Each structure stands twice: as structure tokens, then as C-alpha cells.
Amino acid sequence: MDSKKQNLFNTKDPLLTIAEATDYLRVSRATIYNMHSEGRLKMVGVGGKRFIRLSELEKQIVELR
Template sequence: MWNTEKKTKEDLEHLRQRLDSMERNFKELQTKLLAPRPKQKFLTTDEAADYLEVSRNTLYRYMREGNVAFHMIGGKRKLALDDLDEFINRNHVGALPTIL
């Protein structure tokens, strides 16, 4: 014989645990979404050229060609660190797999 009352209690307990878990996940997500965004770090053209390890002329060419995003802030070009990292990752050339 199968005890349906026991099975029902187990099912309800399992559902309660899942709901508790979902509630915790929802609260964590809500906390992350409502948290203030960190300030974006901006670099001058000199700092950005040093960061990319290129000359200022090369950096200006990248900006002119639209390869590197920049912002005009107070009449000066400023480059977001996130944009520079994106540029670096976009130009990454991976190594070919080795043959053993």
C-alpha cells in the first residue's frame, strides 16, 4: 500500500523549499538591480594611450576611424576604461590549438 498522505506532505514540503529558494533568489536579484551603479572610470587621451601601449597619434587614429569610443567632456576627449577593455577584447586574436 502506498501512503498518499505521506507523499502529499513530502510534495508540499518540497514545494515550500522551492518557493523559499525562489524567494531568496528574487530578493538577491532585486538587491543587485536596485544597487547604485559604480561610477565609470574615464581616462585622458594620454592615460588611454599609455593603457593601450600605443602613441597618442595611434589612439587619435583609432578614435577618428571609430575603432575606440570616446566622450567629449568639458571640451576634452575622455575614454571610458570599459570601452578600452572592449576594444582590447574585440581585437584579441586567439592561438590555434596545438596538435599533440
């Protein structure tokens, strides 16, 4: 497996689904997509699905403080 794929599936920084991300931040799906379109939240595509790294969500929590 090449290093890019290894980084994608890093278990120390898991990938969350959009639904999991909304639960984690307690926001709506629209808010998640707005944050992404504003460039505040990076998403990863795998097999036609979108995921968000836990570390990306944690950055948003720090930003809100």
C-alpha cells in the same frame, strides 16, 4: 542631475584622459586618435576635453586577441 550626466560620470566605468589611455593600451596618441577616426573607439567630451571610458579601451584588448 539627469540620467545622461549620471551615465557620463559612472564610477564603475571611469573616464580616462588621452594620456591615460595611451599608457593603458601602450600605444601612441596618434593610434588612439586613429582608432577614434576609424570608429573603433568612442570618446566623450567634457568641458572641451576628450575622455575615453575604460570599457571602450577594454573592448580594444579583446579585439586584438
